[in-house]
Amino acid sequence: MELNELIKQLVDETIIHGVFSQPKLKSYEYTKTKIQRIEDTRQYYQFESFTKEQAFHKNISENDLTQSLIEFCQHYKQIQVTTYVNDRIIRISKKGKLHVTVRQVEEPVKAKSHNMKKQHLLPDGEPVDFLIHLGIMDSEGKVKHKWYDKFKQINRYLELIDDSLKHMDTTNPTIIDFGCGKSYLTFALYYYLVKVKGMKATIIGLDLKEKVIENLQSLTKELGYDGLEFRVGDIAMFSYDKPIDMVISLHACNLATDYAIEKAVKWKAKVIMAVPCCHKEINSQIQIEPLEAVMGYGVLKERIAALMTDGLRAELLESMGYETQVLEFVDMEHTPKNLMIRGYLQKEALDRPSDKYYDCIKAYGLKPTLEKLLFKK
Numbered sequence: 001m002e003l004n005e006l007i008k009q010l011v012d013e014t015i016i017h018g019v020f021s022q023p024k025l026k027s028y029e030y031t032k033t034k035i036q037r038i039e040d041t042r043q044y045y046q047f048e049s050f051t052k053e054q055a056f057h058k059n060i061s062e063n064d065l066t067q068s069l070i071e072f073c074q075h076y077k078q079i080q081v082t083t084y085v086n087d088r089i090i091r092i093s094k095k096g097k098l099h100v101t102v103r104q105v106e107e108p109v110k111a112k113s114h115n116m117k118k119q120h121l122l123p124d125g126e127p128v129d130f131l132i133h134l135g136i137m138d139s140e141g142k143v144k145h146k147w148y149d150k151f152k153q154i155n156r157y158l159e160l161i162d163d164s165l166k167h168m169d170t171t172n173p174t175i176i177d178f179g180c181g182k183s184y185l186t187f188a189l190y191y192y193l194v195k196v197k198g199m200k201a202t203i204i205g206l207d208l209k210e211k212v213i214e215n216l217q218s219l220t221k222e223l224g225y226d227g228l229e230f231r232v233g234d235i236a237m238f239s240y241d242k243p244i245d246m247v248i249s250l251h252a253c254n255l256a257t258d259y260a261i262e263k264a265v266k267w268k269a270k271v272i273m274a275v276p277c278c279h280k281e282i283n284s285q286i287q288i289e290p291l292e293a294v295m296g297y298g299v300l301k302e303r304i305a306a307l308m309t310d311g312l313r314a315e316l317l318e319s320m321g322y323e324t325q326v327l328e329f330v331d332m333e334h335t336p337k338n339l340m341i342r343g344y345l346q347k348e349a350l351d352r353p354s355d356k357y358y359d360c361i362k363a364y365g366l367k368p369t370l371e372k373l374l375f376k377k
Contacts, residue, residue, distance in 0.1 A: 002098075003070070003073055003092070003096065003098060004070060006090070006098065006100070007066060007069045007070055007073070008066065010069070010081055010083055010088070011065055011066050011069070013083035013084055013085040013086065014037070014083055014084045015035065015037060015045070015065070015081055015082070015083050016036075016037050016082045016083060016084065017034070017035060017036045017037065017081075017082055018034070018035045018079060018080055018081035018082065019032060019033070019034050019035075019079070019080045019081075020032060020033040020034075020035075020072050020073070020075070020076040020078070020079050021076060021077075021078050021079075021080070022076055022077040022078045023075055023076055023077070024074075024075060024076065024077055024092075024094075025075070028075050029051055030049040030050060030051060030056075030075070031050050031051065031052065032049075032050050032076075033047060033048065033049040033050070033072055033076070034047070034048040034049075034050075035047055035048075035069075035081075036048070038059075043062055044059050044060060044061050044062065045059070045060045045061075045062070045065055045068075046058070046059055046060075047059075047060055047068065047072075053325050053326075053327060054327070054328065073092065076092070077091060077092055078090065078091050078092070079092075086102050086103065087102070087103040088100055088101065088102050088103075089101040120151075120152075120155040121155055121158045121159060121162065121192065121196070122151075122154065122155055122158065122188070122191075122192070122196075124141070124142065124143045124151065125140075125141050125142060126141045127139065127140065127141035128141065128191060129191075129223055130187040130188070130190075130191055130219075130223055130225075131143075131151075131154075133219060133222070133223065134184060134187070135147070136150060136151055136184075150184065153185075154184060154185060154188045156329070157185050157188065157189075157329070158188060158189070158192050160273065160327070160329070160340065160342070161189060161192065161193075161273075162192075164246070164271045164273070164342065164344070165197075167270055167271050167344040167345075168245045168246060168270050168271055169270070170245055171198075171199050171200065172199065172200045172201070172202075173193070173199065173201050173202070173245040173246060174201075174202045174203075174204075174242060174243060174244050174245050174246075175189070175201060175202070175203045175204070175244070175245060175246040175247070175248065176203075176204050176206065176238075176240065176244055176246075176247050176248070176263075176264075176269075177189070177203060177204065177205045177206065177248045177249075177250075178206050178235045178238075178247065178248065178249040178252055178256070178260040178263075179206070179207060179235065179249055179250065179251060179252040179253075179256060179260070180205030180206060180207050180216075180230065180250075181207060181209075181212065181250075181251070182212065182216075183205055183216050183230070185250060186203065186205045186216075186228070187219075187223075187225075187228070189201075189203060189248075190203050190225055190227065190228045191225075194225075194227060200227065201227050202227050202229075203227060203228050203229070204229045204230075204231060204240075205228070205229070205230045205231070206230075206231050206232075206233050206235065206238055207230070207232065207233075208232065208233070208234060209232075210232050213230045213231065213232045216230040217230050235249075235252065235256050235259045235260050235263065236256075236259040238263065240267070243267070244264070244267040244268075244269045245269060245270050245271065246269055246270065246271040246272075246273070247260060247261075247263060247264035247267070247269045247271075247272050247273070247274075248273045248274075249261070249273070249274040249275070249276075250273075250274075250275045251275055251276075251277040251338075252274070252276070252277060253277050253278040254277070254278045254279065254280045254281060255281060255369050257274055257276040257277070257313070258313070258368075258369045258370040258373060259373070260274060261274060261313065261316075261317065261341075261370060261373075261374075262370065262373040262374060265317075265320050265322075265349075265374060268345060269345065270344065270345045271342075271343070271344055271345075272317065272322065272341070272342065272343040273340060273341075273342050274313075274340065274341045274342075275329050275338050275339065275340045275341075276306075276309065276310055276313070276339070276341070279302070279305050279306040279309040279310075281309070281368070281369060282305045282306075282308050282309040282312075282366060282368065283301060283302060283305035283306075285364075285365060285366050285367060286301070286304070286305050286308060286364050286365065286366065287364055287365040288304075288364055291304075306339075308360075308364065308366070309368070310326060310339055310341055311326070311360075312357065312360065312361070312366070312368050312370070312371075313341055313368075313370055314326050314341050314343075315353065315354060315356070315357045315360075316353055316357065316368075316370050316371060316374055317341065317343045318354070319349065319350045319352070319353045319354055319357070319374075320349045320350075320374060321345055321346060321347045321348050321349045321350075322343030322344060322345055322346065323343065323344045323346045324341065324342070324343040324344075325341075325342045325343075326339055326340070326341055326342075327339070327340045327342060328340070352375065353371060353375065357371075
């Protein structure tokens with residue numbers, strides 16, 4: 001049977017879900033692609049394609065499904081697909097020859113509803129003490145409507161934390177949270193590690209606002225979170241004489257992110273998670289003559305400067321021995337876009353940044369503070 005004929009048969013049987021895996025070429029950007037039939041007010045298919053760092057979604061109508069399947073089959077060696085009739089494993093050789101294993105579906109398979117509830121690490125409907133105290137949940141554990149976006153952000157944050165735990169290699173981590181602010185996420189971190197994961201965590205939140213810290217200290221005491229501590233202080237002046245496993249810096253303004261990263265590197269923290277804010281330094285320095293027509297618009301210059309700043313920070317972390325990723329911190333559908341720089345300590349630091357780093361800062365006339373902090377002469 002030819003591939004196009006097989007795909008037509010799968011479509012006729014109505015595909016419920018499937019997975020494309022084992023890319024034919026190492027250079028292909030997606031390591032795998034999932035397909036899921038969605039039944040809502042209309043029927044369509046959601047394609048979810050994964051790179052090493054991100055997932056990309058695309059909705060395909062039933063009319064376009066056949067052509068989309070043909071295109072994706074050009075890139076993968078194996079497809080697992082379930083229809084209302086059969087489960088199939090399809091292997092495609094280098095010469096395009098098909099090997100198909102078929103198993104009849106024993107029980108009816110249901111398509112996914114678009115409105116199906118996502119399984120969060122902190123579920124909606126189960127009381128969580130700090131969320132109740134902060135007014136996000138009611139006493140029965142139901143998330144209040146106006147706080148649902150915050151609730152989803154908290155869970156997305158915990159997913160990123162959970163994914164990083166294996167890199168700390170300890171059940172008694174010490175974590176510093178720089179610029180903790182109102183600390184929704186700091187409380188979530190403590191609750192998840194201690195109450196859910198059963199770890200014996202020590203977490204210190206630092207912020208400049210005395211009144212905010214006083215309120216947080218009171219809430220910590222009321223909740224009985226013995227391993228959670230809040231202090232008033234400046235990131236650049238903060239010191240700690242015990243080993244640090246993770247450093248977090250969320251929305252620290254401008255150079256405060258650089259000082260947080262410097263502290264983390266100095267302590268040889270195993271995990272660094274930073275969501276930068278207010279990229280003023282590079283914005284004031286950046287010079288790109290061919291892009292003057294674009295750079296004359298302030299909001300566009302700000303975005304370019306922000307991307308340059310965080311890209312250079314990630315590259316400097318690589319030079320310091322960290323395997324570094326730049327990720328979307330929150331779901332674009334629900335809250336404004338933020339980028340997270342996440343690094344895992346993997347090897348010894350170099351004695352200088354990479355050549356490509358120097359090429360970049362020379363081309364655009366940049367003098368990043370983080371380089372000066374990490375590579376002090």
